Amino acid sequence: MALHSIRKARGCWSFIRALHKGSAAAPAPQKDSKKRIFSGIQPTGILHLGNYLGAIENWVSEHTQLSWILSCMVRLPRLQHLHQWKAKTTKQKHDGTGGLLTYPVLQAADILLYKSTHVPVGEDQVQHMELVQDLAEGFNKKYGEFFPVPKSILTSMKKVKSLRDPSAKMSKSDPDKLATVRITDSPEEIVQKFRKAVTDFTSEVTYDPAGRAGVSNMVAVHAAVTGLSVEEVVRRSAGMDTAHYKLAVADAVIEKFAPIKREIEKLKLDKDHLEKVLQIGSAKAKELAYPVCQEVKKLVGFL
Numbered sequence: 001m002a003l004h005s006i007r008k009a010r011g012c013w014s015f016i017r018a019l020h021k022g023s024a025a026a027p028a029p030q031k032d033s034k035k036r037i038f039s040g041i042q043p044t045g046i047l048h049l050g051n052y053l054g055a056i057e058n059w060v061s062e063h064t065q066l067s068w069i070l071s072c073m074v075r076l077p078r079l080q081h082l083h084q085w086k087a088k089t090t091k092q093k094h095d096g097t098g099g100l101l102t103y104p105v106l107q108a109a110d111i112l113l114y115k116s117t118h119v120p121v122g123e124d125q126v127q128h129m130e131l132v133q134d135l136a137e138g139f140n141k142k143y144g145e146f147f148p149v150p151k152s153i154l155t156s157m158k159k160v161k162s163l164r165d166p167s168a169k170m171s172k173s174d175p176d177k178l179a180t181v182r183i184t185d186s187p188e189e190i191v192q193k194f195r196k197a198v199t200d201f202t203s204e205v206t207y208d209p210a211g212r213a214g215v216s217n218m219v220a221v222h223a224a225v226t227g228l229s230v231e232e233v234v235r236r237s238a239g240m241d242t243a244h245y246k247l248a249v250a251d252a253v254i255e256k257f258a259p260i261k262r263e264i265e266k267l268k269l270d271k272d273h274l275e276k277v278l279q280i281g282s283a284k285a286k287e288l289a290y291p292v293c294q295e296v297k298k299l300v301g302f303l
Contacts, residue, residue: 035117035118060282060285060286060289060290062113062286062289062290062292062293063106063109063110063113063289064106064109065293065297066109066112066113066292066293066296067102067105067106067108067109069296069297069300070105070108070109070112070135070139071102071105073135073138073139073142074105074131074135078131079101079102079104079105080101082104082127082128082131083124083127084104084124084127084128085100085101085104088100104128104131105131105135107128107132108128108131108132108135108136111132111150112132112135112136112139112147112150113288113289113292113293114285114288114289114292115147115148115292116148116150117148117150117151118150118151118152118153119132119150119151119152119153120153120154120155121152121153121154121155122154122155122159122169123154123159124159124169125152126152126154129150129152132150133149133150136148136149136150137149143299143300144299146295146296146299160217160220160221160224161213161214161217161220162174162176162179162180163178163179163180163181163193163194163196163197163198163217164176164178164179164196164197164198165179165198166198166213166214166216166217167213178192178193178196179193180193181193181194181253183257183260183261183264184261184264185257187254190250190253190254190257191247191250191254193250194218194246194247194249194250194253195243195246195247195250197214197217197218197246198214199212199214199215199218199242199246200212200214200215200242202215202242203241203242203243204241204242205218205219205234205237205238205240205241205242205245206219206234207219207220207230207231207233207234215242215245218242218245218246218249219233219234219237221249221253222248222249222252225252225253225255225256226252226256
């Protein structure tokens with residue numbers, strides 16, 4: 001009886017799938033390559049300084065499909081143990097949602113769907129990458145070698161801290177508007193944010209992340225946007241007090257963002273071009289993602 005029900009369900013699924021798929025040809029099978037670097041970003045909010053210095057995805061339906069399959073392979077305590085879940089639920093007075101809890105699984109689907117071999121990440125994402133690697137290894141152990149186990153590429157700018165709380169990373173969702181420098185901010189807004197950035201009562205510019213987190217964040221940002229080493233930034237800032245140094249960092253960020261902002265304004269005037277870019281990107285992503293997702297469904301018994 002149970003077997004009959006399963007067969008009947010599969011028949012319904014095939015019928016529904018045929019209706020959705022229509023007569024359109026399926027994308028060509030994925031061509032395997034030796035290495036594939038995957039870089040993505042949360043597709044909400046305005047990009048900020050940390051996003052730019054870290055990494056800059058088009059979403060297709062296969063992402064959510066693979067995410068659901070992978071969520072069936074991870075235990076609840078594993079997700080609840082992740083640092084970002086604990087930190088954000090504490091901040092939200094333990095009122096975390098299911099979407100927040102399972103977001104790392106969606107990240108894993110994003111990465112594995114393209115059979116990525118390497119992923120650029122900041123130090124705050126290392127724990128999530130360990131989950132990705134465990135899911136890939138677990139899937140391979142159960143269904144045969146299929147997913148590459150991706151390796152982390154730690155970016156030189158490991159984490160840009162909040163300008164208002166240097167113990168936390170810069171975030172698009174931070175309610176304090178002065179905490180985050182957005183790519184679209186005007187020069188006046190950037191100056192104001194750096195002027196009000198939290199440092200300490202010592203005037204000298206030094207780099208000591210453990211003892212002087214605020215000033216060290218300024219130095220790290222300055223080094224990243226200018227291409228100088230931290231040591232060289234500190235040397236060039238000798239004799240400068242932190243109040244004036246924050247303005248120097250602001251000027252360096254403004255200079256770095258200037259050509260990007262000009263290009264953004266230019267692109268905003270050509271919406272047809274932007275739509276075309278999105279469509280082409282989506283098609284390319286679909287071409288890679290569709291055959292992988294179909295093969296996963298076959299392996300787990302959905303097809």
